[in-house]
Amino acid sequence: MNYFELFNISVSFDVDLSALSQTYQQLQRLTHPDRFASGSEQDKLVAIQKNAQVNDAYSTLKSPLPRAEHILSLRGIDLQHEQQTIKDTAFLMQQMEWREALAELDDNSDPLDVLESLEDEITQNVKSDLGKLQSLLASEQEEAALQAADVIRKLKFLYKMLAEIEIKEEALNDF
DSSP states (O other): OOHHHHTTOOSOSOOOHHHHHHHHHHHHHHHOGGGGTTSOHHHHHHHHHHHHHHHHHHHHHTSHHHHHHHHHHHTTOOOTTOOOOOOOHHHHHHHHHHHHHHHTGGGSSOHHHHHHHHHHHHHHHHHHHHHHHHHHHHOOOHHHHHHHHHHHHHHHHHHHHHHHHHHHHHHHHTO
């Protein structure tokens, strides 16, 4: 299903989140199963399915990474269940450095400072990669789509690292 069509917006990495939210609320009202409570079992089932599609579409379109993955899936590149790894050796080395910094956190005199610095560095990488992704997805070229897939793979790792940092920060702040 093309979620952009469902929300009647053009396929683009740039989405007006306010308009998306308004359309979501309208679609929710139209498809909410309660509206079909007195209908046939078939009507109820269809309403539940449509409502689930609206929820899935909104969840996908409101976040940059799932939105980018959806755009690529519309272009024939499905990243949802892939097992392909990142081939960029410089990025792999950077990953190892970040992982090492996290592993050695307990040995540091100021672990929160290390986490903050690491978080800032990774956040800068996220911003840079989102900019690259926006540019690549604006192109209709197959090579740009393949490059966008590689950027998405990197972003998935970066978001995962940020989540791990947040967990470590919370654990340290609980002490």
